[in-house]
Amino acid sequence: MIKEKYIKNEREITINVVQTEIKSVRKKDITKTGLRIYDNGYIGIAGAVGKVDEAVLEKRAIENLKLQIPYPYEPSSNHVEKVDYREETFSDEELVKEVEELLRILRSEFPDFIFSNNISIQEMDTRLFNDKGLDLAHKDRIIIVELVIKEKSSINVFDAFAVFADREYSREKTLEIIRETLTAYKNQVKLPTEGKLPVVFMADDQLPLKKVIEELNGYKVGTGASLFKDTMGEKKFNEGFTLYQSAEKEDITGYEFFDAEGVVNKNHKYALIENGRIISPYTDKKTANQFSLPLTGSASAEYDKVPSLASRYFKVASSNKTLKELLNGKLAVAVLIASGGDFTAEGVFGTPVQLAFLTDGEKLIGKLPELTISGELYSMFGDDFIGRSEDKAFLGQKALAFNLDVKYI
Known part of the structure; x- marks a missing residue:
């Protein structure tokens, strides 16, 4: 019989922003504990939230072995490793003050726009260990700014967004992202031509993958x-x-x-x-x-x-080039909002793009009309694959670039 514990602690403070003002502050601090018992090819599990009596959990997990849930695999063993990626960041009170100041600047600089959604600090602490020599622990803390942006004169629910996520906060980087987005948003431009063009996604955007x-x-x-x-x-x-x-x-x-x-x-x-x-x-x-x-x-x-x-x-994996180097002098379509697209079962890709910008690989030049982009799986990651940038040239994010068919809607 092997005993294993799986403990996850999630701590979070989230500031809800509505109409460029702080609407509410929500805090969460939850610890979840799971206890697993492995015996004769079966697994018994019991869990609890908050403070736990391990003896009670173990008794329940052993009792749950009677359910005969099969697990005929050797539990992980003989590995001890612990990481702590946390950096210093704000206290809860300091975060509220920083968000108030950030929103004051946004109200002053962008009176024609409304900012909403959430700004949060999320902290995770996970440990998995057993009596076969396994002891793994992972700690991390991230500050996330996710702002939905609406032009006051627009009939849309929202018109753009801005994201900053890192272990260390930077007001200036956050403002740079918003300023570049909205400066380009107000400059209407056209495609260099319709047809096959370089198209850039944020590297964390899972849509092309x-x-x-x-x-x-x-x-x-x-x-x-x-x-x-x-x-x-x-x-x-x-x-x-x-x-x-x-x-x-x-x-x-x-x-x-x-x-x-x-x-x-x-x-x-x-x-x-x-x-x-x-x-x-x-x-x-x-x-x-x-x-x-x-x-x-x-x-x-x-x-x-x-x-x-x-x-x-x-x-x-990085292509070890900047986005400008990857584009090699060409202008590209930078996709910020693309909703409603997908791949077919055979691998044909297509999506409408509600918000895209023209970029030279260093900065956004202007806002494009609504578009459609399309491609095919083996071509996208074959001859039409341009690469992943080494620099964070797309609104503070690394970029993934392909040659795709681009047309106006």
Whole structure:
């Protein structure tokens, strides 16, 4: 019998902004504890929120072994690793004062716009340990500014947004993002031409990666339902395209460096596609065992649930060039809001773009009319793949660039 504890503490202060004023302040401090008992190929789990009596939890978990939930996999063992990525940031009181000052500046500089939504500090503290020598701990704290922007004269629900997320807050960087967005927003421009053009997404935008991630699901590959079922190990994409499942320190994602089964990848990342070659789907222990696939540490679980397969954070490897260098003198369409698009089952991509800007790779030039963009999976990540920028040239974010078909709506 093996005993394992999974403890997650989430602390958060969120300031709700309405009409460029602080509407409310909400605080959260929740600890969730799960206790797992492994015995004879079965798992018993019990969980609680807040203060817990471990003896009571253990008794319940042992009792739940009678449910005979199968878990015929060896629990993770003999790995001790602890990280603390937190940086100094505001106290709760200081955050409120900073938000008040930020909003005062926005009201003064942009009287024709309304700012709403949330500004928060989110802190996570997760630990997973058992009596087989496993002891993993991950701490992180992130300040997130997510402001929805509406032009006062507009009939739209919102017209733009601005996001700043980092472990250390910078008022100036936040204002730079908003100023660049709204300066370009007020400058109406046209496409250089319709047809195939460089198109830029924020590197954390999962829309262009959506189909690749779906098809890399280990269960989908194992059951033969994936487009990639017969191409494992084959080079199907651009030499410059590498896709990681990543929990590196630079990735501010809210994911721990270990998964819910205690699997830790070397250097906290795992290449699923490397230099265009499809290496592996993402898997948990069940999927890897069932289909004889590599184990990539892709298990997720609530504190009181059995771990199961789920996608984590995926990152395209840097092309080691600035966005301007990647564009090589060309102007590009920078996509900020694209809602209503998707990939077909065969991999054809299309989406309307409600808000896009023209960029030279260093700054936004002006606002474009509403557009449609389209492409095809193997082309997007093949000959039409431009790369991922090394610099944060798209409103404080790194950028992912493709050549896509662009048309006015």
